[in-house]
Amino acid sequence: MLIGGGIGTAPMLQLANELRKSDPARKIDVYLGFREEAYLENEFMQYADSVTRNIGGYVVNDVDFALDATYYACGPAPMLRAAAKAADEANASLFVSLEKHMACGVGACLGCTCQTEHGRKRVCKDGPVFDYREVRDAI
Amino acid sequence: MIAASGTFGFGHEYAEIMDVSRLGGISGKGLTLSGSAGNKGMRVYETPSGMLNSIGLENPGVRHFVESEAAYMRNLGPAVIANLGGHCEEDYLEGARLLNGADIDILELNISCPNVKAGGMAFGMLPQTAADITGKVKAVSKHPVMVKLSPNAPDLVAVARACESAGADALSLVNTFLGMAIDVKRKRAGFATV
Numbered sequence: 001m002l003i004g005g006g007i008g009t010a011p012m013l014q015l016a017n018e019l020r021k022s023d024p025a026r027k028i029d030v031y032l033g034f035r036e037e038a039y040l041e042n043e044f045m046q047y048a049d050s051v052t053r054n055i056g057g058y059v060v061n062d063v064d065f066a067l068d069a070t071y072y073a074c075g076p077a078p079m080l081r082a083a084a085k086a087a088d089e090a091n092a093s094l095f096v097s098l099e100k101h102m103a104c105g106v107g108a109c110l111g112c113t114c115q116t117e118h119g120r121k122r123v124c125k126d127g128p129v130f131d132y133r134e135v136r137d138a139i
Numbered sequence: 140m141i142a143a144s145g146t147f148g149f150g151h152e153y154a155e156i157m158d159v160s161r162l163g164g165i166s167g168k169g170l171t172l173s174g175s176a177g178n179k180g181m182r183v184y185e186t187p188s189g190m191l192n193s194i195g196l197e198n199p200g201v202r203h204f205v206e207s208e209a210a211y212m213r214n215l216g217p218a219v220i221a222n223l224g225g226h227c228e229e230d231y232l233e234g235a236r237l238l239n240g241a242d243i244d245i246l247e248l249n250i251s252c253p254n255v256k257a258g259g260m261a262f263g264m265l266p267q268t269a270a271d272i273t274g275k276v277k278a279v280s281k282h283p284v285m286v287k288l289s290p291n292a293p294d295l296v297a298v299a300r301a302c303e304s305a306g307a308d309a310l311s312l313v314n315t316f317l318g319m320a321i322d323v324k325r326k327r328a329g330f331a332t333v
Contacts, residue, residue, distance in 0.1 A: 100181075101181055101182070101183045101184065101185070102183065103183045103190065103192065104146065104152075106152045106153065106155075106156065107148070107151075107152040108146065108147050108148040108151075108152040108153060109145065109146055109148075109183075109192075109194070110145075110148075110168075110177060110182070110194050110197050111182045111183035111192060111194060112182070112183070113177070113182065113197070115179070119176075120176060120177065120197065125152065
């Protein structure tokens with residue numbers, strides 16, 4: 001279950017591609033949220049079994065977190081928080097992709113760190129994808 | 140060509156993507172005696188004319204460097220430069236003593252740190268305080284001491300001359316320029332620490 005918000009939809013496309021390649025029989029459902037204009041829907045249709053769009057609303061509300069699935073979310077912090085809350089309530093497996101201002105991008109400068117339950121981690125090198133439980137304080 | 144302190148970690152990350160042995164030297168991340176978690180919140184901020192950074196000297200501490208990083212850096216090939224900062228004179232001197240036990244080529248003395256015992260004024264702001272800490276570290280350190288100057292000093296040339304007279308083996312120019320960015324939408328400074 002792929003959940004993308006705004007420009008957070010961009011990395012989800014490659015994820016959908018990789019997931020489809022690694023298991024052609026896998027079920028992939030994509031939920032895309034936008035403020036005004038939708039994009040990439042057709043591109044996602046190449047890999048996904050379904051693409052649901054939400055314009056102007058809260059895409060997380062469209063997602064059923066009680067399914068036997070792995071959830072991936074990328075988008076604005078409020079969206080990630082909403083997904084985290086839903087994952088808590090349904091005890092779902094959720095991975096979030098974080099965004100931080102970066103300088104070196106390779107893990108050397110420590111400019112992009114976030115607070116995790118295991119101390120500070122670098123979003124560029126240690127992430128950007130984390131198990132949501134690890135980065136509750138960072139979203 | 141020396142990789143400047145703070146830009147290169149201790150070499151681990153860049154060693155994966157380039158041949159770091161081509162560098163003349165690597166100045167490691169600035170160390171403090173007890174280490175630091177660094178600043179919370181945003182640490183880099185782009186401005187129309189450049190980039191501000193407020194990392195907060197996140198570092199593993201001098202002891203960790205001596206025990207784990209110095210040997211790794213030596214193996215990379217370039218000259219090994221350990222950058223040492225401090226919050227008070229005692230921290231600098233203890234840090235320098237501990238670094239005597241490490242196989243490094245140069246101790247780069249970061250005097251842009253605020254002296255908590257002098258109202259938070261950076262050691263490197265005035266010629267007298269800069270010379271004082273330079274002389275004291277020089278007396279304790281068995282390694283050559285390269286003093287990294289603060290560009291925010293009112294009279295940088297005087298500070299440079301004072302450090303030279305106090306025995307600095309080299310000068311490194313310069314540490315971070317002071318700057319501030321205002322986020323007009325949120326009506327506050329970009330960084331959490333002003």
